[in-house]
Amino acid sequence: MKTRILGLVALAAVIAATAVALFVVPPDQNQGDAQRIMYPHVASAWLAYLSFGVTALAGIGWLWKRDLRLDAVAHSAAEIGVMFTAFAIWGGMMWGRPVWGVFWQWEDPRLTTTALLLALYVGYLLLRRLSDDPERRATRAAIVGVIAAVDIPIVHFSVEWWRGLHQTATIGSPDRVLNPAAPMVFVGSLLGMLGAFTLAWLYLMIRRYQLARAEAAREEARRMDRIMTARTVEAAR
Amino acid sequence: MSDAGFVIAAYAVIVGGLGVYTLALWRRLRAVRGPDDEAR
């Protein structure tokens, strides 16, 4: 019941924040209407990073406490994180074309890092699908999740250098909106979008976690079933 | 494509994608739990 209320609030917040970002905020002086893409783009990127942080921490928690509920949290966060990563990349490309003139800017460290992020966590989800035993799956996934999280800062750092050491200028950076000099309307709209998306994230996390637990329970029931059938066959002999 | 076209494409995929994922999640939950559960 409480989760349902959270879902309704999140839905209203996302609709409101989208309306504000599309129709209320004036277009940016330099970037024009394309600037409007930044609000959901930055919000998606933030939730992608948050999700993968949760995946790594829950993975460590599983290795430490060996509680399968933590593994369910890690799995849920990874799946939702992959979705938000894809959104962030899509938003970045749709923003890049009108502002930079290209969909893909290799010199932008964020875009390149995000693409690798997607590859890392799609691999994580695929690995989960290929493992049958719940505990083995949890351990393998936890290790991959931790390594991926450790890898992200190195990736970002190296890509930053890759460009930085050559002193090539990037034309306009995506989250210029966060610049303190930006007028309050822009900042307010961005914060509104961040809040709305975070609420939606929380709701989806709860539902995805419930799904993961229900699936685990069904998996377990099936396994018990198989064992019981095997025993009955044994006894009948 | 004009700037507005890119803005629409971005919002359609991101906000629409959120909606599609939520609906898919509900369906998956109902499939696992059975219809009489408080799924939503």
Place this chain on the structure above:
Amino acid sequence: MNALRRDASVALAVARKDAIAELRGRHATVSTLFFAGIVLLLFGFALGPDADRLAAAAPGLLWLAVVFAGILAVSRLHLLETDDGALEHLALYPVSRQAIYAGKAIGGFAVMLLIAVLVLVAVGILFAVDVLGAWPALLATAVLGAAGVAAVGTFYAGITVRLRAREVMLPLLMLPVLAPLLLGAVKATAAALAGDPFGELGAWLQLLVAFDVIMIVAGAATYGYLLEDG
């Protein structure tokens, strides 16, 4: 101090066991080297025959060939263990997991270094790059790059070795993780070959050192869990 010495001897024993198995059977090295050679040849076809373009692309081709070959090598090295449940036996010994990881990684490192050096020579010959002129910097890059591939490869091979689709999953999981290593190694090689005109070689080598240290620590910390129930 005593524990450390014991760990070191365990690690060396594991590495030596792998080395002997490798020397007797030559499972990984020869086929992997052959594979790296074919990759280089195909890169030549894909980008040639313009010699200048090939020379400019040489650092990237070199490290792509090394990384691709590395995936094959670590996968072969781990496959040996699972054929007869050797890894399970290894896990039963009352020795520290870090030592076993270190041993496997050292074995992998030796193979990777051999591959990196030989591919470097091959690139020098095929793409007309002056490899000998900058050999100290190139050797340092090769050592650091080989260590990184071995450190990452050892535990990723451990994760995937018992999967049904390991041939696909190992590169799929490993390649994105190795991206910063690839970037650093290619940049360091290019800087070394160009005589380091912008003084950036040191920075890239530092990046490689940081990558290696972080991945070795992460691998040593998690390999034990993998042996228990991975």
